[in-house]
Amino acid sequence: MAMYQTRNIGHPLMNLVRLKGFPILQQLKLEERLLRNSSDNWCIINDGTDNPAIVMGVSGKPDELLDIKSVLGDQIPVIRRFTGGGTVIVDHNTVFVTFICNKDAVSGLKPFPQPIMSWSSLVYNKVFQGTDFYLRENDYVFGNRKFGGNAQSITKSRWIHHTSFLWDYEVRNMAYLKHPKRVPDYREARSHLDFLCSLKEYMPRQVFIDKTIEAIETEFATSSKQLEECENSLTGNYNPTTRMLTEQELETAAGCVSQDSELEKVSDIAL
Template identity: 60%
Template sequence: MMFRKPAELLEIKMVLKDWIPVIRRYSGGGTVIVDQGTIFVSFICGKDAVPGLTLYPHPIMTWSGGLYNEVFKGVGDFCLRENDYVFGDHKIGGNAQSITKSRWVHHTSFLWDFKFANMSYLKLPKQIPKYRLARNHLDFICCIKDYMSRSDFIERTVQATGSQFTLQSAGLEAVEAQSNTKFSPMSKILTRQDLQAALVPA
């Protein structure tokens, strides 16, 4: 979620009652429900990984939109709209970025599927894209599964990425074994005390 107060984004009482874990991710971005219906795609790149790419949010978004145009070619009515990936005027993916002098991260939470009940944990954010038009969550989003199979989506994403980069398949264990850098997570799991404190007016 973005670096805003949890009470602005979440129905805190429901989250506490149902023991829903809440993570504040280092890259910010909108609030995302994470379950078996979420597909994550992340690009973690050095500054020169994409020739000619200016390392600012909008150019990276534009580059990613071009890549996913290939993934969804002939499927739905895909486009990059403001900072979202959409079919028509329905959101299928949200994005977050982190950019430093030497590298950048662009990651997407794709709505392969979602459970209607889980949307009740989210509040309508104060800052919304213009195309949303104050629609509630269920009228604003749609599922990729209604347009293509999961395996087809993954295969197309790998193929489109392969047109930009040289790919090599590797498991997490192999990646960790090759790294000499100690991983220090920057995202934070909010405690129940953090969430309870958010209920108290400042």
């Protein structure tokens, strides 16, 4: 049986799962199942994903968002996740933090995109106290440079909010991403390299993870769980919609043949 400890009894219970190098495709599928088939609150922290991958929102169009020829040539996996939002390339230098909560988990929080976004920024204010951290539109920034992108999905009784934090990034990987048509106003037509910054410039990696857990513990009673316990908590059957796009789909998209995407109720938050 896995060892765990519970802190801050009296607060709502949050199951805390810490992972390292867990494949992002598997993480997203797990998150989707926990949203649909669990009645518990979860926080998943994944310290990097071993292999580079591009992750797109549920309604993202590869021909508009990706340099598909380069993606195919370099065999970069492209994942369509179950939440809304934009596109990011992730790797071992990305730190992922996800909240999956019942609608009554945070007292007074209305289950809509902006209130959830605002609440999460207050959590991270505690992590980045003393820096020029801000919530700018739907991004986490230092000053006017983005280092954290967010996406959400809201169901009848639960919601998920997940963030990809750029601890660092490979400059050459940004070439796989096109300049999106829809961008936040504060971007001001800047290129990816001028628009982004790295979290490593502000805080050691382990310090960021430790401070994030400390901030969560001011809001919840945390119970540490192992990955197997996530699986064991699931009830019923649900086949995740998160999936890898096929080579044929990408080739079709490169030919500018549009394909309809199955949409669910998601918030359209740029990642």
